[in-house]
Amino acid sequence: MKGGIAIGFLLVFLSSCYYDKAEELYPPGNCDTLTVGWNSSVKPVLQSKCYGCHNAASANVSGAGIALEPYSNLQSYLNSNANRFLGAIEHGSGYSPMPKGGGKLSDCELLQINQWIASGYPEN
Ligand code: HEC
Known part of the structure; x- marks a missing residue:
């Protein structure tokens, strides 16, 4: 006993x-990292935290010419700047921390975006 x-x-x-x-x-x-997708996980984050400055219409005014919307613009940005994109949202040294003027994305959002980019950023 x-x-x-x-x-x-x-x-x-x-x-x-x-x-x-x-x-x-x-x-x-x-944090759900098993079913990460563009529509379900990534797009909502960019909509609420990035597109205020980086949408197709405003990018030249408020987003330093970096349009991350629509998906096709994000895709071409990532094709040559995926490391820069991740450096900015991870607040890596040498990068402008994003979202500019806002709080860092949550650990879960960062994990999901990292995973989505590592898997080739499909429009799924
Ligand atoms: C308030 C406006 C604003 C918001 C919101 C914003 N950005 Fe930016 N972003 C900028 C500006 C302006 C720059 C140019 C660099 C600077 O001024 O810091 C920039 C630069 C960048 C860069 C290039 C960074 C570098 O070091 O070269 C990336 C990538 C980026 N933004 C992605 C994002 C992402 C992803 C989000 C959302 C998580 C976001 N931005 C939110 C305004 C914004």
Whole structure:
């Protein structure tokens, strides 16, 4: 009986360690990186955080000439500047941190965008 209790404690202890590690590997809040898509995951983020300045009409005025909308413009930007795009949203040194004047994207948004770009940024 005593042994059973000790094992019970051990299991609780081990599973809490495991949980701590999982928290470090994955951002909190159940980030879905399995079904990342342009329409479901990436476009909504750009719509709310980037297109105010980088849409096709305003890019030359407020977005330094970088049009990230519609998808075809984003695609051609990424074809030659995917690293720059990621550097900007990751706030990497040497890049202008984006969104300009706004808070950094969430860990989950960054994970999903990274994954979408790594998979060839399909219009899915
Ligand atoms: C308030 C307007 C504004 C918003 C919102 C904004 N940008 Fe920008 N962006 C700019 C301007 C202006 C520049 C030119 C560099 C600078 O002034 O910092 C720029 C530059 C960039 C660059 C080039 C960075 C470099 O270092 O060369 C990228 C990539 C970029 N933006 C992507 C984004 C993305 C992705 C978002 C949304 C997550 C976003 N921007 C949101 C205005 C904005």
